[in-house]
Amino acid sequence: MTAPSLPDPAATRTPDTPGAPGREPGARLRHELRAVHALVYRDLLRLSAQRTHTALMLLQPVLYLFILGSGLADLIPRSSLGTGYQAYLFPGMLMMTVQTPAIMVGIRLITDRQSGYLRELLMAPVHRATLLLGSCAGGTIVSTIQGVVLLGLAGAVGLPYDPLLLALLLGGIALTSFTITALALALAVGLNRPEVFHMLLGVVMTPLLFLSGGFFPIENLPGWAHALAAANPLAYGVDLLRRCIALRVPDQATTAGIEWSAGQPPILLESALLLVVGVTALLWASHRFSRPE
Amino acid sequence: MQSHAGDDAPARATLQTTALTDRNAVPRPAEQVYAISTRGLVKGYAGPDGTTTHAVRGLDLDVLQGETFAFLGPNGAGKSTTLALLCALARPTAGQATVAGADVLGRPDQVRKRVGMLFQHSALDPDLTAEQNLHIHARLYGLRRRHARLRATETLELVGLADRRRSPVRTLSGGMRRRLELARGLLHSPRVLFLDEPTTGLDPHARAQVWEHLRTLRDQYGSTIFVTTHYLEEAENCDRLAIIDHGRLVAQGTPLGLKAAIGDDRVALRTGDDTAALQIVRRTAPADLAVTLDAEGVSLRVPDGSAWIPRLCAALESHGIAVHAASATPPTLDDVFFHHTGRSIHTPRQQAPVSPAAATGATP
Structure with missing residues (x-):
């Protein structure tokens, strides 16, 4: 039955031999990295295949920025914000841009589970944690790319195209994307039905956005809302972006966002917090995802 | 293919039949003629009220290298669960199984690396093209970029979809998707290919095409093919078959032998x-x-x-x-089934129609 002389024994060839002496750890890691790359590649392909969808997702923050922003600009005095309302709104809209695709990663985990695609992924000879890491990396990159598109509008709200400022904002966007993606995955990993995820988001997202300091300063809110905002990852993301701007463009500095009892946390501590929250969420999600059936 | 065997693929060009000296293989030469060998395989699921439902109860299976083996049984007999156990996607409650030389409990990653799987309700990414779907899958299996592209092209040609490589999957017909899934299952050159009801829902023409490809695999490449089905005529075309009912093996043998046994x-x-x-x-x-x-x-x-x-x-x-x-x-295989179980294979399907939602679950 076998045909050893065939030029391409499509189904009989041994795949990469695992037992080759001395190369197991390196080969193993390389295979895991290829799997991560495969999932990132899938997200990028989907992004480029769904241009209309992407454009529509970007439309909402742009509308907010220019319609809500210019509409309210005259009503809100500069003195209460430290800057014009559009410029004030900008970090919040960056956050909104980034948050949508990041959350989509969670929804896709559930729909992939429903459609059976996830099972195909689970068949791959890699750790399950690797698959989750790949999804997270893909979501982070796609969100960051969309954030960068909105970042291109910085000039329209009066921010200079300063390379260092853009680099800082890019870093902030990437970090925030990562944290939200990881949180979305942690939320989605235990759910089987997308409706439940949508419902949870519907209940949770609007308060999170309102308490992020993206639309209006948190300091004007009552004390309990302060406490909630201090536990809101989006608020840290917005605050981080706001302070990146303040670092490079001091005259655009706005009123403080996050304030702890000891005062404003240092910008590096804020970044570290976002990172730790993201990593913790990802580890927890991986742990749950890796449970054998 | 030698030219593509790169840094991390020292033995890619080795044929399956000669590659059994693999370090991770079970060092029992007597067992290596079997592509699949199970002993006392049991899978139970915890029920809602503390009871345990057994989908598979003590399965002893032996599938030879290079044979096409049919796993025949009505819906809910435990076929899909057995497949999940054999490709190390689920852990058996008891018993042991060796697939393609690796133990499903000890080295599930090795098992998954060496087998290909076509699920009953298989899934492709509908927004991506045929080629993109294959490329992503090949990379998931650790193929190097160039090798992944090459294998995608080769397997697309093998299943006759080379001209549709750039078509988004959502534009392909059901039969084409099934063939694309077959190509996907072959990307990493598995030693054993599992197919769970590969032709369910296909029209007769598409069904014949799928089987034509499976026969090519067996005849030209000596692939071991393990296929579950409830179509008698498909089981008829296989080298050997096992009949499963209520999670138990009721008969195992060649179609002729089984039929001759009831005489x-x-x-x-x-x-x-x-x-x-x-x-x-x-x-x-x-x-x-x-x-x-x-x-x-x-x-x-x-x-x-x-x-x-x-x-x-x-x-x-x-x-x-x-x-x-x-x-x-x-005698037909239905006579064989009747002989061993006391009813026709088609009877339980009419009694309990499977809803699409229930059919997607792993538990029968």
Whole structure:
């Protein structure tokens, strides 16, 4: 039955031999990295295949920025914000841009589970944690790319195209994307039905956005809302972006966002917090995802 | 392919038949002729009220290298669960299984690396093209970029989809998708290919195409193919088959052997006067055989049925009864199934229609 002389024994060839002496750890890691790359590649392909969808997702923050922003600009005095309302709104809209695709990663985990695609992924000879890491990396990159598109509008709200400022904002966007993606995955990993995820988001997202300091300063809110905002990852993301701007463009500095009892946390501590929250969420999600059936 | 065997693929060019010296293989030469070997395989799921439902109860299976093996059983018999166990996607509750030389409990990653799988409700990314779907999958299996592209092209050609490589999957027909999934299952050159009801929901033409590809794999590349089905005619075309019912193996063997084991052909006669013919046939045939009369005519079960037809016809003619038609039908696999389980394979399907939602779950 076998045909050893065939030029391409499509189904009989041994795949990469695992037992080759001395190369197991390196080969193993390389295979895991290829799997991560495969999932990132899938997200990028989907992004480029769904241009209309992407454009529509970007439309909402742009509308907010220019319609809500210019509409309210005259009503809100500069003195209460430290800057014009559009410029004030900008970090919040960056956050909104980034948050949508990041959350989509969670929804896709559930729909992939429903459609059976996830099972195909689970068949791959890699750790399950690797698959989750790949999804997270893909979501982070796609969100960051969309954030960068909105970042291109910085000039329209009066921010200079300063390379260092853009680099800082890019870093902030990437970090925030990562944290939200990881949180979305942690939320989605235990759910089987997308409706439940949508419902949870519907209940949770609007308060999170309102308490992020993206639309209006948190300091004007009552004390309990302060406490909630201090536990809101989006608020840290917005605050981080706001302070990146303040670092490079001091005259655009706005009123403080996050304030702890000891005062404003240092910008590096804020970044570290976002990172730790993201990593913790990802580890927890991986742990749950890796449970054998 | 030697030219593509790069830094991390030292033995890619080795043929399956010679690659069994693999370090991770179970070091028992006697077992290595089997592509799949299970002993006492059990899978139970915890029920809602503390009870345990057993989907698979003590399975002993042996599948040889290079054979096409059918796993025949009605819906809910435990076929899909067995596949999930064999490709190390689920952990058995008890028992052991060795697939492609690796233990499903000890080295599930090795098992998954060496087997290909087509799920019953398989899924492709509908927004991506055929080629993109394959490329992503090849990378997931750790193929290097260039090798992944090459394998995608090769497998697309193998299943006759080379001209549709740039079509988004959502534009492909059901049969094409199934073939694309077949290509995907072959990307990493598995030693054993599992297919869970590969032709369910396909039209006869697409079904024949899928089987044509499977036969090519077996005949040209010596692939071991393990296919679950509830179509008797598909099981008929396999080298060997096992019949599973209620999580237990009820019979295992070649289609011919299984049918020969229950033996007798069914001889049916349509005559001018069936009632009179019944008496004559009873006298002519061996005395211990049951001869029945129904709307179809006179029938009896007898070994080597076709040899009896001339004798029965001669006896009938000599009594002046005209024979309109005579046939000798060898036993079918449904007869085999009936023999072992006491019912037809198609009976339980009508009793419990499977809803699409229930069918997607892993638990039967």
